[in-house]
Amino acid sequence: MKTFAAKLGALALVAMIAQPVLAGGGVKATAKFDGERPKRTVLKMDADQYCAKANEKKVGSEEAIVSKEGMVKNVIVYVKDGLGDAEFEVPTEKAELNQQGCMYHPHVQALQAKQPMIVKNSDATLHNIHSFAEKQKAFNFAQPKQGDEKEVTFSRPEIVKVKCDVHPWMSAYIGVFDHPFHAVTEKDGTCELADLPPGEYTLAAWHETFGEVEQKVTVADGEAAEVEFVFKAK
The missing domain is CATH 2.60.40.420 (Cupredoxins -  blue copper proteins)
Structure with a gap:
């Protein structure tokens, strides 16, 4: 059972073409949370003495890690549609x-x-x-x-x-x-997809607690598109 019990939806904001890249096209993605910052539950590991000793400091759950700035860690960003029948x-x-x-x-x-x-x-x-x-x-x-x-x-x-x-x-x-066009956001809420062929794509951002959102993006040769995904609490 998830400790963050709010009913969650998500809203993806508009992508825009940004700075040039050295090879191929790319996407720089950012994942944010709009709402009250979820609290991390302290994990209880005392059922196993080895685990308790290995974690003498408090360890928080990882199911919803949101920074003070609202950036979301552990979001999988990937190309959901637009690659056609290409094989990799x-x-x-x-x-x-x-x-x-x-x-x-x-x-x-x-x-x-x-x-x-x-x-x-x-x-x-x-x-x-x-x-x-x-x-x-x-x-x-x-x-x-x-x-x-x-x-x-x-x-x-x-x-x-x-x-x-x-x-x-x-x-x-x-x-x-x-396909190889996937990445996971770091604690600053960002990740990058590199070497995407020019074209129009549907990107998805998936999170274990906040769900999944989709967004259309156009990737141009030699440029990087910036995409901001916002997970929104209701």
Whole structure:
């Protein structure tokens, strides 16, 4: 259950063409929240002595991280429409999901379908990795030892949730796409999509608590479009 219980909608503002870039077209996206800043719940990890000791300082939940300036972290921004039937080479670089300090790192990431991802346990305690998927076979396996690693792949585009059945506060989200035009906002609420072919696109911004919004944008060769997404509480 989400700790931020307000009914949420979202509003996307107008995109505009901005500064030149060196190669191809691009998009610089910003994610903001319009409303009362949600409070982060302090996670209780004392059920596992290892986790409690590894986190002697308070650790806040990651489901709604909004800065004092209203910038939203962990928003997946991606091209939803406009690429047609184009096919893209699958990266060989391995993504990583690390269990460290009884938390998933990163909490949100994006990768390409069939791109390898290493699931790693950096803790000296048992973790369980359980994926929740609708368009592909889910996985559910344990990593009982520090240093355990396993390679996994996702075959179809969707946003996959991952949880640890041993530690219920642990969760992560993995955006899986059939193209490389995706990114995740940092704590300043920004991210960039690079090397987009010139054209008109529908962009989407997805957040685990605030939902998803879409926006049209035109990308010109050698230029970067600036897009501001605003998630709005009702």
